[in-house]
Amino acid sequence: MSLHCDRQQHQRRNRHLNRSNAAVGKRRGLPCQQDDHGDSKSAKRMRCSIPALPEEIWHHIHSLLPLRDAARAACLSRAFLRSWRCHSILTLNRCILGLNSSVPRENLSCIIDNILRNHTGIGIKIFKLESIFNACNYLDSWLQIAVTPGIEELTLKLCHGEMQYNVPCKLLSDGVQSSIRYLQLSLCAFHPKPELGPLRNLTSLQLHSVCILGDELGCVLSMSPALEQLHLSACQEIMALKIPCALLQLHCLKVSDCLKLQVIESKARNLSSFILIGGKRVKISLGETLQMKNLRMYRSNLICSTRAELPSTMPNLEILSIGSYDQRVNTPMLPTKFLFLKHLSISLKSTNPSYDYFSLVSFLDGSPSLKTWLLDVAYPTMEHESIFESSSGLRQMPERHHGSLKTLKIKGFHSAKSLVELTCYIVKNAKSLGCLTLDTTFGELKCDSGMVGGRCPEMEKDFLTEAGRGAAAIRTYIEDKVPPKVKLTVVEHCRRCHFDNPCEWI
Numbered sequence: 001m002s003l004h005c006d007r008q009q010h011q012r013r014n015r016h017l018n019r020s021n022a023a024v025g026k027r028r029g030l031p032c033q034q035d036d037h038g039d040s041k042s043a044k045r046m047r048c049s050i051p052a053l054p055e056e057i058w059h060h061i062h063s064l065l066p067l068r069d070a071a072r073a074a075c076l077s078r079a080f081l082r083s084w085r086c087h088s089i090l091t092l093n094r095c096i097l098g099l100n101s102s103v104p105r106e107n108l109s110c111i112i113d114n115i116l117r118n119h120t121g122i123g124i125k126i127f128k129l130e131s132i133f134n135a136c137n138y139l140d141s142w143l144q145i146a147v148t149p150g151i152e153e154l155t156l157k158l159c160h161g162e163m164q165y166n167v168p169c170k171l172l173s174d175g176v177q178s179s180i181r182y183l184q185l186s187l188c189a190f191h192p193k194p195e196l197g198p199l200r201n202l203t204s205l206q207l208h209s210v211c212i213l214g215d216e217l218g219c220v221l222s223m224s225p226a227l228e229q230l231h232l233s234a235c236q237e238i239m240a241l242k243i244p245c246a247l248l249q250l251h252c253l254k255v256s257d258c259l260k261l262q263v264i265e266s267k268a269r270n271l272s273s274f275i276l277i278g279g280k281r282v283k284i285s286l287g288e289t290l291q292m293k294n295l296r297m298y299r300s301n302l303i304c305s306t307r308a309e310l311p312s313t314m315p316n317l318e319i320l321s322i323g324s325y326d327q328r329v330n331t332p333m334l335p336t337k338f339l340f341l342k343h344l345s346i347s348l349k350s351t352n353p354s355y356d357y358f359s360l361v362s363f364l365d366g367s368p369s370l371k372t373w374l375l376d377v378a379y380p381t382m383e384h385e386s387i388f389e390s391s392s393g394l395r396q397m398p399e400r401h402h403g404s405l406k407t408l409k410i411k412g413f414h415s416a417k418s419l420v421e422l423t424c425y426i427v428k429n430a431k432s433l434g435c436l437t438l439d440t441t442f443g444e445l446k447c448d449s450g451m452v453g454g455r456c457p458e459m460e461k462d463f464l465t466e467a468g469r470g471a472a473a474i475r476t477y478i479e480d481k482v483p484p485k486v487k488l489t490v491v492e493h494c495r496r497c498h499f500d501n502p503c504e505w506i
Helices: 002-028 041-049 055-063 067-076 078-084 105-117 136-146 174-179 214-222 302-313 357-365 417-429 461-481
Strands: 089-092 126-132 153-158 182-190 204-211 229-233 240-243 252-256 263-266 273-277 283-285 294-298 319-325 343-349 372-376 407-411 435-439 487-491
Touching (some): 089 105, 126 136, 214 240, 294 302, 302 319, 302 357, 343 357, 357 372, 357 417, 407 417, 417 461, 461 487
Parallel strands (some): 089 126, 126 153, 153 182, 182 204, 229 252, 240 263, 263 283, 273 294, 294 319, 319 343, 343 372, 372 407, 407 435, 435 487
16 A cells, blocks of 8 residues: 555656656757757757858868867767768877777787778878887788878888888879878888889978988989988988989988998088087088088087188088087187077087186187077096196186177086186176076986986986085185176085085085
């Protein structure tokens, strides 16, 4: 009896709720309240609020979305699903696909394979395949789908694996040759042949750890008249790099860690940026260099020759970054000048104990437009004469006002007398100086920077001692000479992680 009463009570309550919801729905026009045509007023308003645009415009809007958002939209809309099959930008890597490092490599390859097989290959403008490991069995079919006429950018970054993938030359078909503008290859082999054909619109070529011979690279360069940027990194099969004069648009050349490279010969007349890293024994011939504005090099005894030769051969330099090891010859004072030089970076490693840091004043004297100067003298051992061991006072030079230098940073500052003299001269004569940073460390991250482990990197005891001497030299000889308008920053090693005895510094 009790159960029967409960059921009746429950049914009456449900009927009441249904009548209330229906009344509210009628007042608010909910979708459940349909008109004579079987459609709701709200749904009509919703359909009318979506503009009736041509399918091409919707495709364009879809192409502007990030890959993951575009894929999600394709799951919700048939129009976007059709657009997805012609999506113009495909960047495929673990991060974009939302996969962490614990996902097996085979699963990643299968996911990418499914994505590309569901894509028609039509309309792809940018294709990036990054951090792919041991996928050589898939790569041919993937590239055949994605690299089609009309593609503009191709990036293929593989990982170190058991097999080295050989990028097929037939990939660059006639239609691809006329559209490709950007080509980046990493950790693979590429052996182009003379019958490849011209790459008329290729403006940027980047090769990292690519197995390619010098003649094969020369073949590509000779067929790329629009090339503007060439970056080569760790391409160990190249012994000679020869750039033809036909590359009138080439303005940036960067070569790093190509250990077998012996010759760089450029006849490109409009080269304005040249960066060479790790080429200690490379013979360089850059031809006409009047357009050169950015130069970066690192080799033995480079400082003196740079100051003596470049003002006349590269008079329009604006950025100069040079590194020298085993520097023995002091920098001479010369009448020639870098009239347009604004940013200077000098790195001195393993200098001879007789080298005079004070001679670097020649660069400041010869650069009337210089705004920023970074000097790196960080080296574990310090064999120069210390300011605390010298029997003579600081040397003086005739005052010359320099009105452009705003920022000076010395990394690895130590107690060498000539380095203290250089700093004092700049502080006194650079009237526009605003920031002075003297870093007595290697410039490493400290424990208070959030680094993993919570401790500073270990340092040799001799270096810690010299770092302490450098800090003492700053307080004794430099600090009181810094004008109030100049912001002085002194970077010292962490005393929590590196215990030292200040009494040992001097």
